[in-house]
Amino acid sequence: MARVKVCGFTDGADLRAAVEAGADAVGVISEVPVDTSREVDPAHAADLLADVPPFVTATLVTMPSSAERVVELVRTIGPDALQLHGEWTPDELRFIRAETERKVLVAIDAEDPARAEEFDGVADALVVDSTRESGAGGTGETHDWAATGELADRLTVPVVLAGGLTAENVAEAVRVADPYAVDVASGVERVEGRKDHNAVARFVANAGREMEVV
Numbered sequence: 037m038a039r040v041k042v043c044g045f046t047d048g049a050d051l052r053a054a055v056e057a058g059a060d061a062v063g064v065i066s067e068v069p070v071d072t073s074r075e076v077d078p079a080h081a082a083d084l085l086a087d088v089p090p091f092v093t094a095t096l097v098t099m100p101s102s103a104e105r106v107v108e109l110v111r112t113i114g115p116d117a118l119q120l121h122g123e124w125t126p127d128e129l130r131f132i133r134a135e136t137e138r139k140v141l142v143a144i145d146a147e148d149p150a151r152a153e154e155f156d157g158v159a160d161a162l163v164v165d166s167t168r169e170s171g172a173g174g175t176g177e178t179h180d181w182a183a184t185g186e187l188a189d190r191l192t193v194p195v196v197l198a199g200g201l202t203a204e205n206v207a208e209a210v211r212v213a214d215p216y217a218v219d220v221a222s223g224v225e226r227v228e229g230r231k232d233h234n235a236v237a238r239f240v241a242n243a244g245r246e247m248e249v250v
């Protein structure tokens with residue numbers, strides 16, 4: 037059974053619905069250099085994550101221009117964990133981990149397994165996503181789940197499967213890739229930036245099942 041992260045909250049009621057549905061982690065997206073309806077400013081991100089109860093991982097998804105800015109954002113927003121997209125070096129990652137004392141997940145593109153191997157043992161987990169050229173996620177596009185499963189078998193750190201997941205395809209994705217966790221943003225929205233609570237509940241349920249619940 038895969039753990040579940042639901043990402044890209046802009047609204048407290050949507051976040052609480054995901055927690056109620058049983059999500060293991062929730063994410064807010066702040067300071068990303070792409071146009072996305074899921075981005076919130078740091079103050080709003082802090083407010084949203086302040087509502088996350090114990091035993092649910094409050095995650096900041098970000099891609100600012102420097103490692104120092106990541107550290108500032110962690111101090112402002114107060115997440116439990118960080119998910120970094122974009123072009124980071126292993127040394128920058130070591131600096132961020134040491135300064136923030138947070139678990140750090142690095143997002144890599146599914147087409148770039150060499151980069152995953154570069155961060156194996158440096159990051160706390162890898163998010164294997166179908167990213168844009170900039171490294172940003174939220175594309176709503178799937179990739180080769182079997183190849184990601186094979187990559188996960190070669191790595192020592194946990195692999196989070198992301199990219200184009202929905203309540204309808206997540207059970208099959210888990211069956212094929214057998215990831216540590218799955219991550220969804222656009223696939224459980226009713227309109228851009230707002231979640232469909234029913235789809236979120238079905239996503240969480242289906243991530244833990246081999247058969248789809250409709």
Ligand SMILES: O=C(O)c1ccccc1N[C@@H]1O[C@H](COP(=O)(O)O)[C@@H](O)[C@H]1O
Nearest residue numbers: 072172173174176199200219220221222
């Ligand atoms: O969702 C975004 O707009 C986004 C922007 C910049 C960096 C990361 C972003 N989202 C992350 O990408 C994955 C996959 O998204 P999707 O399910 O394919 O829409 C998502 O889990 C977010 O963590």
